[in-house]
Amino acid sequence: MSQRSNPRVRVLGAGVFGLACAAELAARGAAVEVWDRAEALGLATCSYLAGGMLAPGCEAESAPPAVVAAAAGGADWWEAQGVQVIRRGSLVLAAPRDQGELPRFLRQSVGGQRVAGAALAALEPALAEKHTQGIFYPDEAHLDPRAALASLAEKLSVQWGRAGRTDDLAGVDLLIDARGIAARPEIATLRAVRGEMILLHCPEVTITRPIRLIHPRHPCYLVPRGGGAYMLGATMVESDDRKPVTVKAALDLLAALWAVHPGFAEAEILETAAHIRPAYPDNIPAVRRDGRVIRVNGAYRHGFLLAHHLARQVADLALQEAAQCA
Missing domain, CATH: 3.30.9.10 (D-Amino Acid Oxidase, subunit A, domain 2)
Structure with a gap:
């Protein structure tokens, strides 16, 4: 890890988790780049097809309490990113x-x-x-996922058509693996x-x-x-x-x-x-650390609902490590 409080971070995956993590890290001063194997934002991205409902109350009918609790503040976070959030319940x-x-x-x-x-x-x-x-x-809200993803991507350095590997950290201090189902060869429980x-x-x-x-x-x-x-x-x-x-x-x-x-x-x-x-088996998205790689995955149907919560967890982990090494 470099002796600096603003680490260089590469994010693999430009879906909702990857872009949200990149946006949160960049807002906190990290130097962030995003790689995605797709040639452009579109139908190849799972998040592009999402509903975009910020509806923890409805999700509580079948989702674990941890999901409902983690969803708090999501609409405010998305609005802070410049995304239009419609609050009509x-x-x-x-x-x-x-x-x-x-x-x-x-x-x-x-x-x-x-x-x-x-x-x-x-x-x-x-x-x-x-x-x-x-x-x-x-108290629920919704957004247009395609517009939201495009808004985040426009403000970040996204290298389309570049897949990347979790064992290649050349030029960066930390790697965020947000590849979704593409990470299944390395995450057996997905x-x-x-x-x-x-x-x-x-x-x-x-x-x-x-x-x-x-x-x-x-x-x-x-x-x-x-x-x-x-x-x-x-x-x-x-x-x-x-x-x-x-x-x-x-x-x-x-x-x-x-x-x-x-x-x-x-x-x-x-x-x-x-x-x-x-x-994941419990249908709860999670952030897990593996050395200099932080994995954020398991969106299930809660991608936009919990992206802000997981992005904050990832940024906390990344910047805590940077502070310890500074």
């Missing part, structure tokens, strides 16, 4: 036959409140005709979780906040992107299959979309895509 709905699941979801989540009738209509008028009750989480999404354009339907639909077989979420665009996604498919979205998967997602609002039948499909997300 989240809304959980269920199809008529699944209404009995709403009380269970409310009990297992945090910060929600039942809404029905006129209260639901006031939140999302477009949904009032088809839905009579739901759960509203007023498993793959497939995520699928459809990007739609439907200006005929106006929804202003993320919608989560409770469904016994195909739970999904719908996130407004502005300008009549929506991202429709499924959260968990235990598979490392990298093939494109199948007809069956698309039909399942679109059927769930119909349950949200039948007006989406007229939507234009702009894009379909699938990617593999990394997860």
Whole structure:
């Protein structure tokens, strides 16, 4: 380690964890460079396909308490990076036959409140005709992952098309391994979780906040992107299959979309895509140190939700080591 308090750091991976770590380190005075094997920011990056929901209350329905606690302050952190964060809360709905699941979801989540009738209509008028009750989480937020990643990348030194290795620390003091599923050969406990999404354009339907639909077989979420665009996604498919979205998967997602609002039948499909997300056995992202290499991985479905927390952990570790060696 160099005798300096502002270490030279290389980050491998320009996904949400890598860019967030790089941004946090740079803000604290480190000299940071980012390498990524992709030729440019786009569909090759798993984070590019994310929902971008900063929704710890909803996640508490199935996520461990540690995830919910670590999510605190995320929206503020993203705003401090110059990213637009939309704070309109989240809304959980269920199809008529699944209404009995709403009380269970409310009990297992945090910060929600039942809404029905006129209260639901006031939140999302477009949904009032088809839905009579739901759960509203007023303190939640969302962002556009593609815009967020681009905003971070623009302010950092990113070398696209350069993969890098964890045993090559030439010219740097520390290496941050944020390669996601690509690091699986070195992290035996990582498993793959497939995520699928459809990007739609439907200006005929106006929804202003993320919608989560409770469904016994195909739970999904719908996130407004502005300008009549929506991202429709499924959260968990235990598979490392990298093939494109199948007809069956698309039909399942679109059927769930119909349950949200039948007006989406007229939507234009702009894009379909699938990617593999990394997860540890407990589904909790983690920072782990291995000599001069700090590994941050295991995003599962919590990448944007916990990126700020993990970035701070990584920066604390890196700068603590630098201070000790100064």
